Amino acid sequence: MPKLIIDDIPLEVPDGTTVLEAARSVDIPIPHFCWHPALGRAGACRVCAVKMLDGPVKGLQMSCMLPAQEGMVVSTTDPEAMAMRKGVIEWLMINHPHDCPVCDEGGECQLQDFTIAGGHGLRRYDGRKRTYNNQYLGEFIEHEMNRCIQCYRCARFYQEYAGGTDFGVMGRAAMVYFGRQQDGPLESPFSGNLVDICPTGVFTDKTARFRARYWDYDMAPSVCPHCSLGCNITPAARYRELLKVIARRNDKVNGWFICDRGRFSNQAVNAPERPRQALLDGKPATRDEALETLVGRLTEFLELHGPESLAIVGSPRMSLEGNIMAGRLRELIGAGALCYFNAEDDAERTMQAVSMLNGDNAASQHDVREADLAVILDCDLLAEAPMMALAVRQAWRNGARVYVVGRGNTMPFEFVTVASLADVPLTDAKRPVFISGIRHKGIASQSGAKLAFILDGPNAFGCALLARDQGAVPLSTAIAGGKVRGIVSFEADIPAEMAQGIRILAAADWRATETMQRAEIVLPATAWVEQEGTFVNHEGRAQRFRQVMQPGLPIKGLDPAGHPPRVHRKTPPGGDLLPSWLIAAELLERLSGEQAVEPLSGEWERLRGLDAEGEGFLFFINKQINSSEVQ
Numbered sequence: 035m036p037k038l039i040i041d042d043i044p045l046e047v048p049d050g051t052t053v054l055e056a057a058r059s060v061d062i063p064i065p066h067f068c069w070h071p072a073l074g075r076a077g078a079c080r081v082c083a084v085k086m087l088d089g090p091v092k093g094l095q096m097s098c099m100l101p102a103q104e105g106m107v108v109s110t111t112d113p114e115a116m117a118m119r120k121g122v123i124e125w126l127m128i129n130h131p132h133d134c135p136v137c138d139e140g141g142e143c144q145l146q147d148f149t150i151a152g153g154h155g156l157r158r159y160d161g162r163k164r165t166y167n168n169q170y171l172g173e174f175i176e177h178e179m180n181r182c183i184q185c186y187r188c189a190r191f192y193q194e195y196a197g198g199t200d201f202g203v204m205g206r207a208a209m210v211y212f213g214r215q216q217d218g219p220l221e222s223p224f225s226g227n228l229v230d231i232c233p234t235g236v237f238t239d240k241t242a243r244f245r246a247r248y249w250d251y252d253m254a255p256s257v258c259p260h261c262s263l264g265c266n267i268t269p270a271a272r273y274r275e276l277l278k279v280i281a282r283r284n285d286k287v288n289g290w291f292i293c294d295r296g297r298f299s300n301q302a303v304n305a306p307e308r309p310r311q312a313l314l315d316g317k318p319a320t321r322d323e324a325l326e327t328l329v330g331r332l333t334e335f336l337e338l339h340g341p342e343s344l345a346i347v348g349s350p351r352m353s354l355e356g357n358i359m360a361g362r363l364r365e366l367i368g369a370g371a372l373c374y375f376n377a378e379d380d381a382e383r384t385m386q387a388v389s390m391l392n393g394d395n396a397a398s399q400h401d402v403r404e405a406d407l408a409v410i411l412d413c414d415l416l417a418e419a420p421m422m423a424l425a426v427r428q429a430w431r432n433g434a435r436v437y438v439v440g441r442g443n444t445m446p447f448e449f450v451t452v453a454s455l456a457d458v459p460l461t462d463a464k465r466p467v468f469i470s471g472i473r474h475k476g477i478a479s480q481s482g483a484k485l486a487f488i489l490d491g492p493n494a495f496g497c498a499l500l501a502r503d504q505g506a507v508p509l510s511t512a513i514a515g516g517k518v519r520g521i522v523s524f525e526a527d528i529p530a531e532m533a534q535g536i537r538i539l540a541a542a543d544w545r546a547t548e549t550m551q552r553a554e555i556v557l558p559a560t561a562w563v564e565q566e567g568t569f570v571n572h573e574g575r576a577q578r579f580r581q582v583m584q585p586g587l588p589i590k591g592l593d594p595a596g597h598p599p600r601v602h603r604k605t606p607p608g609g610d611l612l613p614s615w616l617i618a619a620e621l622l623e624r625l626s627g628e629q630a631v632e633p634l635s636g637e638w639e640r641l642r643g644l645d646a647e648g649e650g651f652l653f654f655i656n657k658q659i660n661s662s663e664v665q
């Protein structure tokens with residue numbers, strides 16, 4: 035633990051900390067381009083110069099390359115250091131096109147920030163600039179090599195961190211080129227991180243190109259809904275259109291990155307076919323009329339068939355709040371079945387995860403990155419939870435052994451395939467993790483091993499918690515019982531063949547699903563970016579997502595008419611939507627005549643103060659609460 039002084043601030047830092055990291059720990063900013071917290075140092079850009087005034091090292095030094103040592107006295111504001119940094123910026127800008135007004139990175143560009151902060155405002159160089167041809171890198175990422183400052187972050191991330199092989203750095207004389215051998219879509223499922231990691235505008239998000247500046251966006255901390263890992267994201271929207279998704283740092287979960295599915299698979303939010311109008315037997319109605327009719331039909335249905343013939347169906351893709359309210363609705367009606375999962379398999383596996391995990395044995399992505407042995411059971415990680423594959427790769431890069439039980443698909447790390455768990459030598463592992471795939475059954479708790487279950491849906495764990503407490507059953511089981519004649523569903527995808535001959539009395543959802551098409555009463559709901567809510571991820575970590583944007587038809591107009599109707603009204607066109615939990619609450623109120631209680635009450639109340647920008651809250655079934663996790 036060396037002690038040193040930086041800009042007159044004495045501090046003590048862990049061994050191995052660099053001077054740049056030490057300065058950041060006390061909020062002293064040092065310009066940097068090639069250094070990145072997740073990638074470490076490269077010493078490529080030379081912009082992090084500081085002056086060592088005293089101690090074991092003297093003179094101008096690159097702070098990202100220099101480990102903090104006992105007795106160092108560092109100045110970040112010494113005139114010599116500042117002149118060096120200014121000079122570096124000036125030479126980096128010699129070839130940069132200065133095209134900030136037409137560059138999508140403008141306003142969120144590290145090069146722009148440090149150039150302005152360093153005081154470089156006038157170009158003295160009037161020679162020709164080095165120029166390159168750009169490449170087509172697929173439909174998601176735009177390439178503009180002229181902006182490159184050769185920090186090597188892209189190649190280091192793509193090849194070293196993510197294991198990609200189709201992109202890298204090539205050089206000839208004074209020309210260095212970051213790209214592919216030839217034009218073509220980037221193959222890595224993590225390629226979108228180039229957009230976040232490039233400190234200037236070489237790689238920008240093509241899907242949001244020329245649509246907004248950083249300050250135009252509606253943004254809020256959110257959680258990815260595309261698998262059970264709960265990676266942290268910042269969706270960015272403008273004019274009621276979700277334009278792009280940026281990775282958000284959470285060291286316990288995704289670290290700094292996200293996968294391409296999480297980044298580029300969100301067009302359903304803007305889809306013109308998205309349900310925005312309540313329907314009564316296929317005809318437009320107000321939400322009020324739809325709910326009133328539903329109350330009448332439900333009463334009639336219950337009188338005719340009895341409560342046991344009704345199933346209330348929630349889903350692992352709906353927020354915890356929505357599923358809690360679905361449970362309350364069932365309680366009020368006394369419905370015969372409450373279902374959160376369609377298939378028995380799914381329900382069983384998720385319940386198993388919930389019953390086995392506790393505060394000590396649940397493996398976060400961070401635990402996987404730190405593991406010295408990873409065992410993957412019956413799982414195609416890249417398909418089921420790509421970021422978990424990236425986490426395993428980091429463990430493997432640090433020397434961990436990786437075993438795949440069963441059939442192994444191509445992965446961004448080397449592994450040994452074994453026939454069964456018994457073939458994995460566990461004895462000398464200090465930090466083993468077991469990662470069980472969606473299809474795997476029957477993993478036993480291994481002594482000392484942490485467990486990660488890849489579940490099906492962003493809130494599958496939350497649903498399993500509720501299912502256990504409320505005696506929910508899989509929908510297939512409820513239907514097989516032969517009593518179910520009617521269903522009220524919330525954000526559920528009910529296979530038509532499963533519910534043959536059963537009335538879908540009403541469905542609430544933000545997606546145009548088959549269930550919504552079959553429903554007698556359609557209740558359109560807000561998407562996750564249009565509401566606040568909670569997902570519980572695969573390890574039992576409750577995470578809050580905030581409302582990013584107002585619901586409504588995007589102004590750009592994805593509908594064939596080209597623009598939402600130009601009329602004066604209180605809500606934007608297509609924006610008269612409620613979150614599913616509020617739809618359920620309205621139904622509860624109309625059925626009971628009493629005001630519905632807010633979803634996060636009773637044992638869920640402790641989740642109310644959950645900080646969306648914190649690390650989340652480990653909410654295990656055995657209620658072992660680690661108070662340090664409460665944000």
Ligand code: FES
Binds near residue numbers: 067096
């Ligand atoms: Fe230190 Fe680039 S940040 S050399």
